[in-house]
Amino acid sequence: MRRLLDGLYLWAGYAAGGFLIAIFAIMMFMSAGRQFGLNIPAGDDIASWCMAACAFLGLAHTFKSGEMIRVGLLIDRLPGGVRRVLEAVSLALGLGFIGYFTANAVRLTYDSYRFNDLAQGVLPVPLWFPQLGFTAGLAILTIAFVDELIIVLRGRRPTYEKDPPRTAEEVIERAIAGGV
Amino acid sequence: MDLIAISGLLLLVLVLLLAGGVWIAISLLAVGWVGMLFVGEVNNPGYVLATKIWGNAASWELAALPLFIWMGEILFRTKLSDDMFRGLAPWLNWLPGRLMHVNVFASGIFGSVSGSSAATCATIAKIALPELKRRGYDDKIALGSLAGAGTLGILIPPSITMVVYAVAAEVSIIKLFLAGFIPGLLVMGLYSGYIIVWALLNPRKQPPPEPRMTLAHKLRESANLIPCGLLIILVFASLLMGWATATECAAWGVLGSFAIAAWSRSLNRANFWMSVMGTIRITSMIMLILAGASFMSTSMAYTGIPVALANWVDGFKLSPYMLIAALTLMYMALGTALDGISMIVLTTVVVLPMVQKAGFDLVWFGIFLILLVEMAEVSPPVGFNLFVLQTMSGKDSMTVARAALPFFWLLVIAVALITVFPKIVMWLPDKAFAEKVVPKGRS
Numbered sequence: 001m002r003r004l005l006d007g008l009y010l011w012a013g014y015a016a017g018g019f020l021i022a023i024f025a026i027m028m029f030m031s032a033g034r035q036f037g038l039n040i041p042a043g044d045d046i047a048s049w050c051m052a053a054c055a056f057l058g059l060a061h062t063f064k065s066g067e068m069i070r071v072g073l074l075i076d077r078l079p080g081g082v083r084r085v086l087e088a089v090s091l092a093l094g095l096g097f098i099g100y101f102t103a104n105a106v107r108l109t110y111d112s113y114r115f116n117d118l119a120q121g122v123l124p125v126p127l128w129f130p131q132l133g134f135t136a137g138l139a140i141l142t143i144a145f146v147d148e149l150i151i152v153l154r155g156r157r158p159t160y161e162k163d164p165p166r167t168a169e170e171v172i173e174r175a176i177a178g179g180v
Numbered sequence: 181m182d183l184i185a186i187s188g189l190l191l192l193v194l195v196l197l198l199a200g201g202v203w204i205a206i207s208l209l210a211v212g213w214v215g216m217l218f219v220g221e222v223n224n225p226g227y228v229l230a231t232k233i234w235g236n237a238a239s240w241e242l243a244a245l246p247l248f249i250w251m252g253e254i255l256f257r258t259k260l261s262d263d264m265f266r267g268l269a270p271w272l273n274w275l276p277g278r279l280m281h282v283n284v285f286a287s288g289i290f291g292s293v294s295g296s297s298a299a300t301c302a303t304i305a306k307i308a309l310p311e312l313k314r315r316g317y318d319d320k321i322a323l324g325s326l327a328g329a330g331t332l333g334i335l336i337p338p339s340i341t342m343v344v345y346a347v348a349a350e351v352s353i354i355k356l357f358l359a360g361f362i363p364g365l366l367v368m369g370l371y372s373g374y375i376i377v378w379a380l381l382n383p384r385k386q387p388p389p390e391p392r393m394t395l396a397h398k399l400r401e402s403a404n405l406i407p408c409g410l411l412i413i414l415v416f417a418s419l420l421m422g423w424a425t426a427t428e429c430a431a432w433g434v435l436g437s438f439a440i441a442a443w444s445r446s447l448n449r450a451n452f453w454m455s456v457m458g459t460i461r462i463t464s465m466i467m468l469i470l471a472g473a474s475f476m477s478t479s480m481a482y483t484g485i486p487v488a489l490a491n492w493v494d495g496f497k498l499s500p501y502m503l504i505a506a507l508t509l510m511y512m513a514l515g516t517a518l519d520g521i522s523m524i525v526l527t528t529v530v531v532l533p534m535v536q537k538a539g540f541d542l543v544w545f546g547i548f549l550i551l552l553v554e555m556a557e558v559s560p561p562v563g564f565n566l567f568v569l570q571t572m573s574g575k576d577s578m579t580v581a582r583a584a585l586p587f588f589w590l591l592v593i594a595v596a597l598i599t600v601f602p603k604i605v606m607w608l609p610d611k612a613f614a615e616k617v618v619p620k621g622r623s
Contacts, residue, residue, distance in 0.1 A: 027431035055467035075201030
C-alpha cells in the first residue's frame with residue numbers, strides 16, 4: 001500500500017514534468033514557427049491546458065516533499081505533544097477544504113462531460129478532457145492529505161517534516177526549493 | 181454585522197489559521213469560504229471555486245511562471261556561480277571596497293537569470309563568502325552585502341514574485357519586468373555606494389589589493405561569463421523590443437539555459453530531471469496559493485469588503501505619501517512573519533483598490549511591493565536570506581541580522597526615492613509600450 005501510494009504521487013509528479021516539457025516545446029515551436037509561417041492551431045489553448053495539468057498534477061508530490069509553504073514561526077517551537085495535535089488539526093482542515101475543492105472540480109468536469117461543453121477557441125475540444133489533469137491532481141492531493149492524517153494520528157512523524165539543513169549544499173537546495 | 185466588523189472577523193480567522201501552521205493556500209481557501217457565508221445570494225460557493233480556479237489556472241500567460249522557474253533551476257546546476265567570482269573580481273579591484281563589490285554585481289547578474297532571492301543569495305554566498313574570508317575582508321560588510329544583494333533576485337527580472345503580483349493585480353508581466361530594471365540598478369548603485377563610503381571611512385579594515393593582471397588575462401578569466409551575458413541581453417532585448425510575449429521569452433530563456441549548461445558540460449540526465457521536478461514543486465506550491473487567493477478575492481468581491489475598506493481609508497484623507505508610509509509600515513510588520521509571495525496574495529485584494537483610489541499606478545505599486553518583500557527578506561525573524569547566510573557562515577542569527585541592517589536601510593531609501601520620483605520605475609515600461617502598437621494577446 002505504501003509503495004503504491006508513493007508511486008502514485010511520484011508518477012503524477014513525473015506527468016506534471018511531462019506537461020512542463022510540453023509547454024516549453026509548444027512555446028518554442030510557436031515562437032520559431034511564426035518566422036516561417038508555421039502555426040499550431042490553438043497552440044495558446046493547448047499551452048494553457050498543459051499549464052493547468054502541470055500545476056495541479058504536481059500538488060501531491062509537492063505536499064509530500066514538504067514544499068507547501070506554511071508559517072512555521074509558532075509550530076516549530078512547540079513541544080511534541082501540542083505540536084502533534086496542531087499538526088492533526090491542520091491536516092484535518094486541509095483535508096476538508098481540499099476535499100471540498102476536489103468534489104466541486106469533479107462536478108465541474110462531469111458537467112462539462114454531461115453537457116458536452118466545447119472549448120471556445122479554434123480547436124473545439126470537449127472541455128472535460130483538459131479538465132481531467134486539474135481534477136485528477138486535486139484528487140491525488142486529497143488522497144495525500146488522508147495519508148498524512150493517518151500517519152500523524154498513528155503518532156508518527158509526518159512525511160513533509162524535514163530536519164534543518166546542515167551543509168552549504170543542503171542550504172542551497174532548500175533555498176532553491178523555497179522559490180522565494 | 182457591518183462590513184468593517186466582518187473584515188475584522190475574517191482577519192482574525194486568517195491570523196489564527198496562519199499562526200496555527202495551516203498551509204497558506206488552505207488558509208486562503210478557508211477565509212474565502214467563511215467570507216462566502218456572509219453572502220446570501222451565492223448558492224454554491226464550491227462550484228464558484230472550481231470554475232474560477234479552472235479559468236485562472238488554464239492560462240497561457242501563467243505558463244511563463246514555470247518556464248522562468250525552470251530557467252533558474254537549470255542554471256543553478258551549471259558552473260555559472262563558480263565562474264562568476266573569478267570573472268568579475270579582476271574588474272572591480274580598483275574600487276574602494278574592492279572584491280566586496282563582486283557580491284553586488286554577481287547577485288545582479290545572477291538576478292537577471294534567476295527569479296528567486298534566497299537562491300541568488302545562497303548561490304553567490306557559497307563562492308564569495310569563503311573567498312572574501314580567505315583574503316581577510318571584513319565579515320560584517322561581506323555578510324550584509326550578500327544578504328542585501330541577494331534580494332536583487334526578485335527585483336531584477338525575471339522574477340517569480342513579480343509574476344505572482346502580475347497575476348494577482350492583473351497587470352502585464354512584461355511591463356512589470358521592465359519596470360524592475362532601473363530600480364534594480366538603483367539598488368545596486370546604493371549598495372556599491374555604501375561599500376565605497378564604508379571602505380573610505382575604514383581604510384584599516386581593507387585587505388591588500390589583488391595582484392595586477394594584464395587585460396588579456398582579465399578577459400580570459402571572464403570568458404566563461406560571456407554566454408550568460410548573451411542570455412541576459414537576449415531575454416532583455418526580446419522583452420524591450422516586443423519580439424516575444426513573456427511566455428515565449430521564458431521559453432527562449434530555457435533554451436538558452438540549456439545551451440549554457442551544455443557548453444559547461446553540466447547537462448546530464450540526472451540534472452535534467454532534477455531541474456524538471458524542482459520546477460514542478462515550486463510551480464505547484466505557487467499555483468495552489470494563487471488558487472486559494474483567487475477564491476478569497478472572489479469571495480471578498482461578493483462581500484464588498486475591498487471597496488468599503490478603500491472608502492474607509494479614503495475617509496481619513498491621507499495624502500498619497502502618508503498612505504504609502506502607512507502601507508510601508510504594515511508590510512514591514514507582515515514581513516516579520518510571512519514570505520513575499522504570501523504577503524502579496526494576502527493583501528492585494530484589499531490594498532489595490534485603496535492604492536488605485538489614491539492615484540498610484542499598479543505597475544509602480546508592484547515594484548514598491550517587491551522592494552518591501554526584499555526588506556522582509558533581510559529582516560529577522562524569518563528573513564530567508566538571513567537564514568541562508570546564518571547556516572552558511574556558522575554565525576548566530578543576531579550577528580547576521582545586524583550585518584544586514586545598513587542594507588535594509590538602503591532599501592528604505594530606495595522605496596523613498598521611487599515614491600518621490602515614480603519615473604524611476606515607470607520610464608522604461610512607458611517608453612517600451614508607447615512606441616509600438618501592442619499586438620493582440622501581448623498585454
